[in-house]
Amino acid sequence: MACARRLLLLLSLLPMCKAWKPKSLFLFHKRTGEACDDHSECQSRCCVPSSLNPQAFCVSKTIFLKCLPWRKPNWDACSDHAECRSRCCVTNSASSEKFCRPRDIFRQCTPWRRPDGARCGHHRECRSQCCIALSEVSRPRCVRRSGLLAQCLPL
Numbered sequence: 001m002a003c004a005r006r007l008l009l010l011l012s013l014l015p016m017c018k019a020w021k022p023k024s025l026f027l028f029h030k031r032t033g034e035a036c037d038d039h040s041e042c043q044s045r046c047c048v049p050s051s052l053n054p055q056a057f058c059v060s061k062t063i064f065l066k067c068l069p070w071r072k073p074n075w076d077a078c079s080d081h082a083e084c085r086s087r088c089c090v091t092n093s094a095s096s097e098k099f100c101r102p103r104d105i106f107r108q109c110t111p112w113r114r115p116d117g118a119r120c121g122h123h124r125e126c127r128s129q130c131c132i133a134l135s136e137v138s139r140p141r142c143v144r145r146s147g148l149l150a151q152c153l154p155l
Contacts, residue, residue: 030058039067072100081109094118114142123152 029043030036035055036047042058046067049056061067071085072078077099078089084100088109092099103109113127114120119139120131126142130152133140146153 032058032060034058074100074102076100116142116144118142
């Protein structure tokens with residue numbers, strides 16, 4: 001009988017104990033992707049804000065155990081290099097809208113350029129880096145480089 005009373009007493013105190021637990025006892029209970037307010041809430045001990053909204057989320061640390069801020073993945077719309085994981089925010093068509101793009105094999109962030117035959121206004125707009133008017137009355141177009149030293153010459 002005394003044992004049953006003790007058990008009932010412990011069970012009645014259990015909800016009260018849970019309500020009064022300090023925040024520090026809930027360490028490391030949130031997984032990657034869950035909303036958080038502090039690093040101590042996450043299993044990774046890494047809570048960073050999303051650039052899409054002010055809410056912070058648990059993220060995993062890098063291989064160097066750094067807690068990096070969340071950045072947009074490739075192909076998401078962007079306005080600055082710092083917004084992207086790849087640190088490469090460029091246009092990928094003739095429109096002015098920019099997107100996060102992966103870097104090339106040389107770790108270069110190369111912007112989209114117009115193909116040969118497309119109208120252009122400057123050499124840097126073309127893949128060939130060659131924008132010339134094919135005649136005196138025509139508008140400039142991107143043309144492939146020609147000649148012995150692959151120069152930007154009219155045909």
